[in-house]
Amino acid sequence: KNQVEQSPQSLIILEGKNCTLQCNYTVSPFSNLRWYKQDTGRGPVSLTIMTFSENTKSNGRYTATLDADTKQSSLHITASQLSDSASYICVVADRGSTLGRLYFGRGTQLTVWP
Amino acid sequence: GAGVSQSPSNKVTEKGKDVELRCDPISGHTALYWYRQSLGQGLEFLIYFQGNSAPDKSGLPSDRFSAERTGGSVSTLTIQRTQQEDSAVYLCASSLDWYEQYFGPGTRLTVT
Numbered sequence: 001k002n003q004v005e006q007s008p009q010s011l012i013i014l015e016g017k018n019c020t021l022q023c024n025y026t027v028s029p030f031s032n033l034r035w036y037k038q039d040t041g042r043g044p045v046s047l048t049i050m051t052f053s054e055n056t057k058s059n060g061r062y063t064a065t066l067d068a069d070t071k072q073s074s075l076h077i078t079a080s081q082l083s084d085s086a087s088y089i090c091v092v093a094d095r096g097s098t099l100g101r102l103y104f105g106r107g108t109q110l111t112v113w114p
Numbered sequence: 115g116a117g118v119s120q121s122p123s124n125k126v127t128e129k130g131k132d133v134e135l136r137c138d139p140i141s142g143h144t145a146l147y148w149y150r151q152s153l154g155q156g157l158e159f160l161i162y163f164q165g166n167s168a169p170d171k172s173g174l175p176s177d178r179f180s181a182e183r184t185g186g187s188v189s190t191l192t193i194q195r196t197q198q199e200d201s202a203v204y205l206c207a208s209s210l211d212w213y214e215q216y217f218g219p220g221t222r223l224t225v226t
Contacts, residue, residue: 004156043118043205043217044157089156101170102215104149104156 139208
């Protein structure tokens, strides 16, 4: 069964601190892995997309890593800001479907305190 | 440019009533997706349209759910005889290729 598991479920950090969110998946055959940020009341917005051959990708203060062998990914946030408070969703696309059938994790709810 | 828009933003309906949710994708995007996000749950795939091909309906939870896409653009998700368990945020996304999906703000449906 294709699944995406994220940890922790929620996280509270102080402004300026770093944090790392984890994602494990069983989706096969693998096509790509995405991290989305979803602000409350908004639709998800893409942060990074990584294919099988990529093991790290950055987008500003966000750095995602991918280990396709162990089927794990992480999202590292550097120097957190209050605006980083959101749900971070790990999404994996399978290669067996056209145009990317996506499997979503439940998300990690990040709260950044001043 | 304009992103994906959805209407209404909020819908409260009584159990047993039918509802229609609308999605306006980004102009030119050939693919359109509907997802459901229940409280504390991940997004759940419902249905996918790609061009003129037959839609992938494999995610629809019951025959009370249906969707259509007219003229390859606007899509309507219809839920008949709504139940309380249908309460969720319904998200629409569109894409031009496999690489990126752009999400709308969602419609929050509450069935009382």
